[in-house]
Amino acid sequence: MAAILNVRAVVKKYRFAPEFRDALLALLDTHVTQIHSTTRISHKALSVKTQERRASALCKSFRELRNHGYTLQTPWSLKHKHVEFLVTYWVADGQSGGTIENKLTYLRAIAQWMGKPKLVRTLADYVDRREHGLVRSYVATEDKSWEAHGIDAAAKIEEIARTCPYTAVQLKLQAAFGVRVEESFMLRPVEAVRNPQMLAVVRGTKGGLPREVPIESKMAILEEAARLSNGVTGSTVPADRTLKQWRDWYYYVLEKHGVTKAGLGITSHGLRHAYLQSLYERTAGTPAPIKRAGERPDPQLHQQAMRRVVQAAGHSRVTKANAYLSTFARQERLQKKLPTVEEVREALMSADGNKSHAAAALGISRQALYRILGGGSRRD
Known part of the structure; x- marks a missing residue:
């Protein structure tokens, strides 16, 4: 029930x-x-x-x-x-x-x-979403992995382990298997290893959707988690803490070690990003688009990698992978050199002040033109 x-x-x-x-x-x-x-x-x-x-x-x-x-x-x-x-x-x-x-x-x-x-x-x-900056993007524009911010994940987790080994082992689970924070709290290491090859992620999942993740050569992390699991629930949340109490403690420990957006510019969710980016690279043979390596894989390998990422992440739609990997098209647009204010003004003069025509001539969107001009009048 x-x-x-x-x-x-x-x-x-x-x-x-x-x-x-x-x-x-x-x-x-x-x-x-x-x-x-x-x-x-x-x-x-x-x-x-x-x-x-x-x-x-x-x-x-x-x-x-x-x-x-x-x-x-x-x-x-x-x-x-x-x-x-x-x-x-x-x-x-x-x-x-x-x-x-x-x-x-x-x-x-x-x-x-x-x-x-x-x-x-x-x-x-109800509102013009673009005008009010409310366009919701499901494609990553920033690499949220710890590596991208110059943080050695293994070293930082070992540092955290000296404060709290339970928090540290949950971070290791996130890094090794791409599980969400809540999933790492509720994972029961002994119960979750149904066979030596696959880890069953069934508790704390988004939408109640269970999945299996390859264990590969990471059994030692599960063994460490099993040693730290409590005898009541089997999870790595200490038996004397409620889930809410543990969540508060977990984020307190992370903040103490600078693992916040305001601190080192990272969150523990970045470990999941790194895992999925690595999975993509191992499958496709080239780095994920968010890495901006300038390489594109074979289209079939790309699609195969996308499917593997979505499956490992516990999502139902292939496009959800873009939230972790970005897309090659988005990264190319982000790296494209924008025109200067002077170039925009010249284009406007050539277009008799018509912003839509000027933007088209410059190869940018009308919204990008507004941003370059510093948010001036939006009427042609």
């Missing part, structure tokens, strides 16, 4: 009026475990963590409406103008396109529960 979130504990924190609270609880009680995504492969019920994220996001959205003068009697009073206000508010608050899209997904879910499937539109229906 799937775990069900205690929605009352979540809703209580927001102190809604009784009528609103009771109506919201009725909706959440009935629907909070339902899958909304149309691309989800796994048929497993939503995890409690996902249920909580959904319920909390909805509560926060309704609280934001109330704080700005929109007093809804019940969630059923939600209208297009309310969603439109929220999007405007989130954009003005500087939230990313991905964050706003996620919030709209939650609102779209509750709208469907209420029989209003067309109430919540796409982000592009």
Whole structure:
């Protein structure tokens, strides 16, 4: 039986009026475990963590409406103008396109529960995404591996081991098998080795989608993890810590050793990037596009490598590999030398001030032209 979130504990924190609270609880009680995504492969019920994220996001959205003068009697009073206000508010608050899209997904879910499937539109229906810098890219533009930032992963992990061997071994699992942070927490080393060749990753996976990853010559890391696993759950999270407590401790240790964006410019997720980039290179015979080596593999080898990366990463679509590897086309565009301000102005003069024509003549996008000009007027 799937775990069900205690929605009352979540809703209580927001102190809604009784009528609103009771109506919201009725909706959440009935629907909070339902899958909304149309691309989800796994048929497993939503995890409690996902249920909580959904319920909390909805509560926060309704609280934001109330704080700005929109007093809804019940969630059923939600209208297009309310969603439109929220999007405007989130954009003005500087939230990313991905964050706003996620919030709209939650609102779209509750709208469907209420029989209003067309109430919540796409982000592009509310704002010009390019104008507000809300275009969400699924193609990597930056190499997030530790190597790319000049960090010796093995040496840094050994340094961390002197502070906390459990955190260190989880980092080793991420580096050796490309598992996500949560997966490294919940992996049970002894149970996960079903045969000497493959590691079964089944706990803490995204969308509940299990997968197998080649062990290759890395059994020693699993043996180390097994020695550090606790006798209660079999994972490498100490038995005296809850998962939340461990997560807090884990990130505290990383911050102490500079493994943050603000510190060394890296996160532990970069170990997963490095693993998948290496897997691509071993399969395709050339470095991943993000490495900017200037080499292109045989097209068939490229496709084979992409499929292997997606499978090892635990995704369902081949294009998801681009988030770790980038694409050759994107890297070529990034490396292309942009025209100077003077060259842009000359092109504008030749095009009688028409920015679209000037951009085409320069071989750049109109948006790139705006950026070079320093964000001046966008009217032709």
